[in-house]
Amino acid sequence: MAKKKRRNIHGRDGVAGWIFTAPMILILGLFLFVPVLMALYVSMTNWNGNGSPFTGGHAQFVGAKNFTSLFTTEGLTRRNFMQSIGNTFYYVLLVVPLQTATALLLALVVNQKLLKGKGFFRTAFYFPSVTSSIAISTVFLFLFSNTGAVNGLLAKVGITGPQWFSDSRGLLHLVFGWFGMHDSPGWGQTDIFGRTLWDWLSGPSVAMCVIIFLAVWTTTGTFMLLFLAALQDLPVEVDEAASLDGVTRWQKLRLVTIPMLRPVIFLVVTLGVIGTWQVFDQIYVMGKGAPANTTMTPAFLSYSQSFTSLKYGSGAAMAFIVFLIIVVLTAIQRRLMREDRVPRRSRRLVASAPPDQRGPELAVMAPTRAEDK
Amino acid sequence: MTSRWNRSRGKTAIAVCAAGALALSGCSGGSSSSATAGASQSSATDSTGATSSSSSSASDTSTPLPKVKLQVMIGSSGAAETDAVKAATAAWSAKTGSTVEVIAAADLGQQLGQGFAGGTPPDVFYTDASRIGDFAKAGDLFAYGDQINAGDFLPNLVQAFTSGGKLQCAPKDYSTLALIINQDLWTKAGLTDADIPTDWAGLETVAKKLTSGSVTGLVIGNDINRSGAFMKQAGGWVVSADGTKVTADTPENLAGLQEVQKMMKAGTLKFNTDTSPAAGWGGEAFGKGIGAMTIEGNWIRGALTKDYPKINAKVVELPAGPKGKGTLLFSNCWGIAAKSPNQAQAVDLVKFLTSLDQQLAFTKAFGVMPSTTAGAAKFATLYPKDAAFAKGGAYGQGPVNLAGFDPVMAAFNSKLATLGKGGDPKAMLVQLQKDGDAALAGG
The missing domain is CATH 3.40.190.10 (Periplasmic binding protein-like II)
Structure with missing residues (x-):
């Protein structure tokens, strides 16, 4: 009897829970989950944007053809898509580490107790993040124009600045050039998904570097805020104990602060990877893929494939491939940054250190304590 | 913040599709079904x-x-x-x-x-x-x-x-496109109305005379919407007149692009992106006096009046090529x-x-x-x-108006822009032919 009664109580709890969450489930479901499923269906049709893809025979179901053709059908669409993937790969590779490192550095700076005018600096560093990215992109267009401020400054120190937005040369190609490798060598002719290995290894173009700089500059503020919040949440006693144990500042940062910040670093890197793979507005404003498609990104290509070429199915398929890339990268990153990995390494470090330098031992405790809070 | 923006904007493409679709199935489904009636x-x-x-x-x-x-x-x-x-x-x-x-x-x-x-x-x-x-x-x-x-x-x-x-x-x-001449630079170079070019040889001659110091004789935009005029003058075009065949990889088209490249090698013609400082378009190079001539359409009048009122511009028809007159519309x-x-x-x-x-x-x-x-x-x-x-x-x-050609022309244009940096016109046209054939076949 008692058992049954308990189940009843739980049952009613369940109902209450569902009632409380129902509005959110409904809203999220209706405006997030259902549209995503609809887009998934569109990605498997040949919809051309005329009429509804769901009714009236406006679109034929074509299965996974839109997806497979992006990889297997030789032609312009695959070439553009692969180039956009290559471009964005370099973009992510540079932006994510740079913005994470800069954000952490700025957070450490504005978190110092002795710094004067903290409020001013915090606001100043955060400012780019709250400004419209379209406005910032436009300002960058002026800054980096051929006769703009950046080239003006470079000219003052005797450097002729490049023509930023029309320079399609890849950075790695430029570096290869310093070593006398100006054209594709034999091994570079290997064809991977319709592009030669040499093209894949081009690195970000000079024009893309401007966008990379812009992205780092604008996003750093937001992530600085995340780091700052985390820093202020760190237990002061651990910090003090470390100081008492006589660690240098660098040691304290490396072995106490950063390990304690690991959950936040994971968050920042994850948000960074997601945001960078979907970069769109800067590209839209700053040249729409020009020069020579070297600033083309999958998000922008998906847009133009849909709205210009009227191939909405193929455009949606591109978006879902980017979604898969992001999921896979985040999973890999989760594995790499697993909680138990770094402490084990520090433990080894501590054990191998001479006894008088064992202060950082605290670092091992820190994450656990942070979690206990 | 930008990352969040990126996130939301990046999803716009899907979201808009989906939202549009949602609206359709939700509200305007009725109107579309009444219009098509199955x-x-x-x-x-x-x-x-x-x-x-x-x-x-x-x-x-x-x-x-x-x-x-x-x-x-x-x-x-x-x-x-x-x-x-x-x-x-x-x-x-x-x-x-x-x-x-x-x-x-x-x-x-x-x-x-x-x-x-x-x-x-x-x-x-x-x-x-x-x-x-x-x-x-x-x-x-x-x-x-x-x-x-x-x-x-x-x-x-x-x-x-x-x-x-x-x-x-x-x-x-x-x-349409025409040859726009900076009258002051023209006179300064000792040229008269009798020198107005009517063929490619004439164009080469005046462009050479007008090129001096930081001034390039002819500055044009870097895509097919300008260089295409040379292809047309040589008797070629990207597609056949009836629009059923791609005719990109032809000797005529190659001759047109080679003429552009020939003048580039002589230093008398530059794309707007290759000048120093680079210009946004041919009209800007012309207005700033970087180029003594340009090839632009009638919209340049408004731009000159507004931004460069001091420029004294003369508009003449484009010089004819080996196969007669040709311009783009x-x-x-x-x-x-x-x-x-x-x-x-x-x-x-x-x-x-x-x-x-x-x-x-x-x-x-x-x-x-x-x-x-x-x-x-x-x-x-x-x-x-x-x-x-x-x-x-x-x-x-007129422009190529076949379905599916927008990305094809965009890809060609991105290659064409490298013509002044040693790009190979033959290879560009071969690729254009290949992509164009695929687009025409509905690929």
């Missing part, structure tokens, strides 16, 4: 075409059309154009009693795409000649060419807006949506807007050339300084 797309277009042609024949018998509210979406060059279109549509409203709302689109292609997908596109809209194929193939356009007098319009314009054997829409106006038409419930009124509005008086009013307001034969002749007499632009209408080549 019939296939093309027969639906035919049936609506039939209804409106019957109602327009009703208008011929001077029964006034029912009063409706029309939406006109334009890709405006500025306030002057928007105001002129608003004034013209207001005049039609006063005559017919229907109301017209003019929307100046920020991004015409995207906003039209949204309208088509959502089932409620604007009734009348600007349509670029290069987009005709895509729109017609998708069944977005109401081809009302049989309801207007196609013979009034310049034949080359009619061809530019014909897709699938049907004239899709009435040409709104047109522009750009145009928009008044597209009418296949899904518009007010097609009869829309056709009536377009007829009004393409009348000679209205077209000349547009010419006066923002410098475009009338799309009718009579209008073009009138333009040449009214604006003798710009007569060269109007003359180009007789032999100008």
Whole structure:
């Protein structure tokens, strides 16, 4: 009897829970989950944007053809898509580490107790993040124009600045050039998904570097805020104990602060990877893929494939491939940054250190304590 | 913050598709099903075409059309154009009693795409000649060419807006390319009117004389919309005249591009992106005195007056190539949506807007050339300084208007831009042929 009664109580709890969450489930479901499923269906049709893809025979179901053709059908669409993937790969590779490192550095700076005018600096560093990215992109267009401020400054120190937005040369190609490798060598002719290995290894173009700089500059503020919040949440006693144990500042940062910040670093890197793979507005404003498609990104290509070429199915398929890339990268990153990995390494470090330098031992405790809070 | 923006914007493409789809299945599903009534797309277009042609024949018998509210979406060059279109549509409203709302689109292609997908596109809209194929193939356009007098319009314009054997829409106006000469630099180089080039050799000679110091003889834009004129003068073009074959990889096209490259190697011709400092377009290089000549369309007049009033520009026809005269022609038409419930009124509005008086009013307001034969002749007499632009209408080549060619031309243009940096024209044309063939096959 008692058992049954308990189940009843739980049952009613369940109902209450569902009632409380129902509005959110409904809203999220209706405006997030259902549209995503609809887009998934569109990605498997040949919809051309005329009429509804769901009714009236406006679109034929074509299965996974839109997806497979992006990889297997030789032609312009695959070439553009692969180039956009290559471009964005370099973009992510540079932006994510740079913005994470800069954000952490700025957070450490504005978190110092002795710094004067903290409020001013915090606001100043955060400012780019709250400004419209379209406005910032436009300002960058002026800054980096051929006769703009950046080239003006470079000219003052005797450097002729490049023509930023029309320079399609890849950075790695430029570096290869310093070593006398100006054209594709034999091994570079290997064809991977319709592009030669040499093209894949081009690195970000000079024009893309401007966008990379812009992205780092604008996003750093937001992530600085995340780091700052985390820093202020760190237990002061651990910090003090470390100081008492006589660690240098660098040691304290490396072995106490950063390990304690690991959950936040994971968050920042994850948000960074997601945001960078979907970069769109800067590209839209700053040249729409020009020069020579070297600033083309999958998000922008998906847009133009849909709205210009009227191939909405193929455009949606591109978006879902980017979604898969992001999921896979985040999973890999989760594995790499697993909680138990770094402490084990520090433990080894501590054990191998001479006894008088064992202060950082605290670092091992820190994450656990942070979690206990 | 940007990352969050990126996130939301990046999803826009999907979200818009999905939201459009949602709206469709939710609210406008009814209207789309009533329009198509379960019939296939093309027969639906035919049936609506039939209804409106019957109602327009009703208008011929001077029964006034029912009063409706029309939406006109334009890709405006500025306030002057928007105001002129608003004034013209207001005049039609006063005559017919229907109301017209003019929307100046920020991004015409995207906003039209949204309208088509959502089932409620604007009734009348600007349509670029290069987009005709895509729109017609998708069944977005109401081809009302049989309801207007196609013979009034310049034949080359009619061809530019014909897709699938049907004239899709009435040409709104047109522009052609001409050679723009900086008169002061011309005189300074010791050149006279007798030196105005009529062939490639003449162009090379004057470009060389005009090149000195930081001034390049001829500065042109870096895509096919300028270099294509040389291909045309050499007797080539990307597609065959009937639009059924891709003819990119031909000796004629190669000769055209080689001429451009030859002048580049001599240092007498540069793309706007290769000058130092680089210019945004040919007109900017010309206005700033980086280039002594440029190849641009009639829109350069407005730009020069506004930004570089001191420049003394002379407009002459482009020099002829080995196969005669050749220029490129750009145009928009008044597209009418296949899904518009007010097609009869829309056709009536377009007829009004393409009348000679209205077209000349547009010419006066923002410098475009009338799309009718009579209008073009009138333009040449009214604006003798710009007569060269109007003359180009007789032999100008419209843009490639086949479905699926937009990305093909974009890819070619991105390669063409490297012509001054040692790009190989032959390889570019081979690739264009390959991509074009694939697009034509529907790939």
